[in-house]
Amino acid sequence: MAKAPPAEKRRQILDAAVRVFARQGFHATRVSDIADEAGVAYGLVYHYFDSKEEVLNELFVERWSLLIAAIEEADRAGGPHRDRLAAVAAFIIDSYRHDPELMKVIIVEVTRAANSFGQTHLTEIRRAYESIAKIVADGQEAGELRGDVPPIFASMAFYGAIEQLLSGWIFDVVPSSDAGFDQAKDLLVTTICDGLAPR
Amino acid sequence: MAKAPPAEKRRQILDAAVRVFARQGFHATRVSDIADEAGVAYGLVYHYFDSKEEVLNELFVERWSLLIAAIEEADRAGGPHRDRLAAVAAFIIDSYRHDPELMKVIIVEVTRAANSFGQTHLTEIRRAYESIAKIVADGQEAGELRGDVPPIFASMAFYGAIEQLLSGWIFDVVPSSDAGFDQAKDLLVTTICDGLAPR
DNA sequence: AGACCGATTGACTGGTCAGTCAACCAGCGG
């Protein structure tokens, strides 16, 4: 058998961890579960990672940096600020569509677990909120968004709404479907920008 | 020393558990921590509860049933549907103001931990979403709210925004103050009902 | 060949902690 380059085994472990964390949750997975799922010996996990936490760490940082990049890119791209927010919503929802297990792990085990694990990443998480807030602030300056709502507040509400929707799909509170995902993108922006009251 | 009635010791344990869970998180608290905090012997916790989980259980059910009652009461009270939503937001935010530690535990350890512990209570959690959705649906029927947003969607967005705000306060992403709480109630309804776009 | 070295293996250890249980204590009724 040809020897797989080291990086592949590492990747293999990360991918397996996503599946197992998604299935059982971080606390309930033993390191041996990850190793088994990856088809790799127990000890190898510790060859590539210092601890079980570091595996989750890596998964989170990998993806969250993409999210932050996407938000800042959406802002940099210009256009109506409403569309910039739409781009953010679309990115997050498409991330879920593309890799629901990974998003489940990130949201459930990190983002919404600010107590235990998310504490470590509070800075990065906050950065995402602030980047969204910046879009809002710019939109207010441009007169495209009302000025009497503090940007950080709008940002938290917007992001919170998105995350709640994802949670709904993750835990089957609400059925998930491709059409539902696309509809959600629109509804999110409609609700946050136009509001529920009839015009 | 006068012998405290049994119910008081039970209460003492529950209250201590709130403090310890809030401080360390559910997973990181040992049963002995709860006993110590309550000034009670280790074994007594098991006299009143079957397990550590049952303690958290009890705390959640106690408070969540109040929340559901408040939502359904807000609906039953009549008046503009916008005000009914405002009443829901006010109840949740005031719950936090009144007992931040308990709300922290409920949100962090149950509501946002649908994986591990929240799984057990998915039904009750869903019930809250649905009660809010009913307010929205009624509002749409009455022509007070736009009809092109599915009620359950609006409900998730609304509740998600609230919970995200609480999380912000809980983890000091955003400073908390009495004025901020009251402002948040208004902004929440403003944002969700009127939207961010200028009228 | 054979020395070298990083990847890989999995048995083992040490510490942690949930839950058990036998003993103890205080009031009360007979």
Place this chain on the structure above:
DNA sequence: CCGCTGGTTGACTGACCAGTCAATCGGTCT
């Protein structure tokens, strides 16, 4: 005074599992 009952105590046990480490494997270079 004595035995009963139910609250209360805390030492102990058994299971579990993260992380260690010595041994092995296999490719590469000399």
